[in-house]
Amino acid sequence: EVLLVESGGGLIHPGGSLRLSCIASGFIVSENYINWVRQAPGKGLEWVSVVVPGGRTHYSDSVKGRFSISRDTSKNTLSLQMNNLTAEDTALYFCVRYSFGSAFDIWGQGTLVAVSS
């Protein structure tokens, strides 16, 4: 079964750091485009970052310089290192596969990040 499972969310103070993880099953992370998409409570979807098969990464302007996406091929996992968090980063974070020629076809269930003092 093709599956993505996120973990690592929690409550963090402003200015703090958090590392999210995403474990993939049924496909190889390094051969796919894997994204992070977030959704603030009651709001719409916001694309955050992607790592492409060749290793190049892209970020939204709102997280550039604070977030870093990476992958561990030995564990078939993806990570999102989030630094200098603010209240505006509070959201449900989804790990999502993009299938080339298609779209965002596999979504995890999400992990909740809450930034509050």
Added chain:
Amino acid sequence: DIQLTQSPSSLSASVGDKVTITCRANDGIGSYLAWYQQKPGKAPKLLIYSASTLHSGVPSRFSGSGSGTKFTLTISSLQPEDFATYYCQQLHNYPRTFGPGTKVDIK
């Protein structure tokens, strides 16, 4: 960055109604547009990609059309399980922006 707008932002409809949602891009994106359905507390699900290609397993009452800057999602006969929020997304370039969503609820 490509900006997407959706209209309407919400609509009320009855089972059996035909529903049309429009997504507009502020610059041409060819056919690099996808539609997703999201129900409360759940992850979004892919409905349509490449503007008009139905994703595997999606009922044929869903259809998409358009290219360039104007796109539409049509539900030919609304079913009870279709009450949800619908998002468009451009896959033409980065950042991979989403539209603000259209909430479809029961009249």
